[in-house]
Amino acid sequence: MSTTDLPASEEAQREVVDLCAELIRFDTSNPTSDERACADWVVARLAEAGLAPELVESAPGRANVVARIPGADPSRGALLVHGHLDVVPADPAEWQVPPFSGEIRDGYLWGRGAIDMKDTVAVMLATARHFARTGTRPAREIVLAFLADEEAGGRFGAHWLVEHRPELFAGVTEAIGEGGGFSYALDDTRRLYPIENAQRGMAWMELTASGRAGHGSSPNDENAVTDLAESLTRIGRHTFPVRLIEPVRALLAEAARLKGVDIDFDAEDLDAELAELGHVADFMQVVLRNSANPTMFTAGYQTNVIPGKATARVDGRFLPGHEQELIDTIDALLLPSVSREWVNHDIAMETTFDGPLVDAMCAAVRAEDPDGHPVPYCNPGGTDAKAFTKLDIRCFGFKGLKLPHDLDYGRLFHGVDERVPLEGLRFGVRVMTRLWQGC
Template sequence: MTQPRDTSAQAQDEAVSITSELIRIDTSNTGEPETTVGERAAADYVAGQLEEVGYEVTRLDSGGPGRSNVFVRIEGADPSRSALLVHGHLDVVPADPTEWSVHPFSGAIQDGYIWGRGAVDMKDMVGMMLAVARRFRRDGIVPPRDLVFAFLADEEAGGAFGSQWLVKNRADLFDGVTEAVGEVGGFSITLGDDLRAYTIEIAEKGIAWMRLRVRGTAGHGSMLHDDNAVTKLSAAVGRLGEHQFPIVVTDSVRAFLNSIAALTGAEFDKDDLAGSVAKLGSFARAIGATLRDTANPTMLTAGYKANVIPSVAEAVVDCRVLPGREAAFERELDEILGPDVEREWVTHLPAVETTFDGDLVDAMTTAVVAEDPGAHTIPYMLSGGTDAKAFQDLGIRCFGFSPLRLPPDLDFSALFHGVDERVPVEAVRFGTRVLDRFLRNC
């Protein structure tokens, strides 16, 4: 007798191959229109994968060259229920091939990993989304509620040509949506021998990219100058870069710490919270960044010739602000920078925070535990930002859930925007099984 084909195994295989193929499509987003590649080739690939199995897709170009988004809505069994948004972005940050041991746009599958820019941020999740959507269509699987799959542009530069544009111009695509899942969560951290916790993102810091500008007196480089814009800016940037903002324990961070304490018995000394968190291993860097606001200088611009004192010097600073800290953060900035430094927001997106409860959280937990018995799900705050910042404007409750079971020795957080970005093949296969189970029971 012919055995029925294992369509679960097929979906897992497809998730791996699709992730690799997506990585080969360069969608580098520099944040500057003239050097950004755009997402159109990847969007065409995504649409083709969906249309191949019979979906009708919606493609939207969002105002910039090659800035494309793809949507498909899968009807659920109960039209009276609200819809769930499942979103992933198609763009990636740039990568310098000379720094990598494997070419960043090769999508190489070797040594048990899928390699390349976007492997974890976030073409792995896009691959899993496509594989599950294709399986649902092939096998006639009807989810319990409507699912809106969104494949988006421009997340890496704040979403002006992706989520932000869509929310402002095509809010109808999100009709009936009350909850969403996307990056960055659902990945495992190992807390002890065979003790794994899967982090579900319930909050993320606000993004505030800031330009600083100092004006001075132009002149000849050989003269004495007491009004040098470069000197004044350098001093201000130095003060800001060395400043440590106060520790503030938000509700979501407290929930994370309480969860870890309950699982491991660890104690978090309120008088040395940063030191206590540092004991969490490689994940400590990510959690430590959620204890306080940060302001990291990233770019400096001044002058046009070695012997000319410029009249203007500028810097760009990447600020990440905790929920509820916006006003206090700005007051602190003014005190650090002083009156001679002009500042303006290049990108200013709010923090996101929800609670770790409800039927959707239960469905995530059930799906993870079914594939990894004995696993635990815990809430946490992301120090970065996602497209959730746009979707919360529509009243959508957002979570990060891109499930991966990771090796205990893998420094996962270092791979985001890092050199030799890669994702374990078995983690993608695991995540596909979990996502499939979750979307059948959400």
């Protein structure tokens, strides 16, 4: 029996549900709380299994945990496995269950963070505890990182560690985190497993319109509110052209092959061609092009006063290789009275879909789900991976989560009644164990 054939321990599969429930019960809402109590708990769970974790605070309460598991082949670069401890806030009045209860109901574990991403943190913990308790060596060294502040950009988490404690990641050449490795129903029996090897970049901007203040009853052709509203309307109604980057093309091509659909990816009307893929094309719409959406508007202080200034926020995202196109387009859509400055500007990233780690991720999925088909994937959002690329670490998104076909996974992210299937957690432990043994 090869190491990649070894099953995950029954104990790890049993305890992953309890670990995830305990994690959910820590209210690590960002920005309304902190991660320290949860991080202390993670340290204790790793230490009792025999590991030597280090807790690192970037600011009071903003806590990160890093630990290492020695590998069978010390000559190989280490694999970083990272997850974040913080979650977005939740309004209990909107939920069927209290969002920080970790309640089990109908075969699911409910609570804020159940899929973003305390499920993966629990899988990391359960797998690490299994390896440490049994003395099992992964194929290469594993560096575990449980991080703060991802939901607010990682300023107190991944980015802080990369800037201030880069030695914690010495020897790491590749990484896996959130953003991929979940199942997506292709049809009644088959599933795609998008494995993230690209991310869109982030271009959050504040727009400021400067005009002439005046009385609300008087004509004013230099009205800052009007100019800003017109600029925002232009941006919000603009459709960027399709830019078919390689990970997107590869996923769509594999979906077309599996469904027996002939797609001409060079067609002038690609949207019409992709419509033949049905819900798969809908799933991929968000990564076919750049995007920019107005999200906030602030102006004025009295109904009868035209303000001299108005401000707004826009969430811009760009595909790898197409950042300048986004910037040039936004600037062309703004009226002359409107200026732009960055609120949060972060890179797009892309790596090739090849190598031993990719092979190991694909093999782990196929071993546990013979009807699963791993494919490359571009994450429309952003993760802590953006920080780790600064250390020349090759980053992927992979969690290993098999979902029921009737569960709308995407809507649960930052949504109401977030929940994860219990069997999905156990599946994740089996996949992660295989990956660590074969990576």
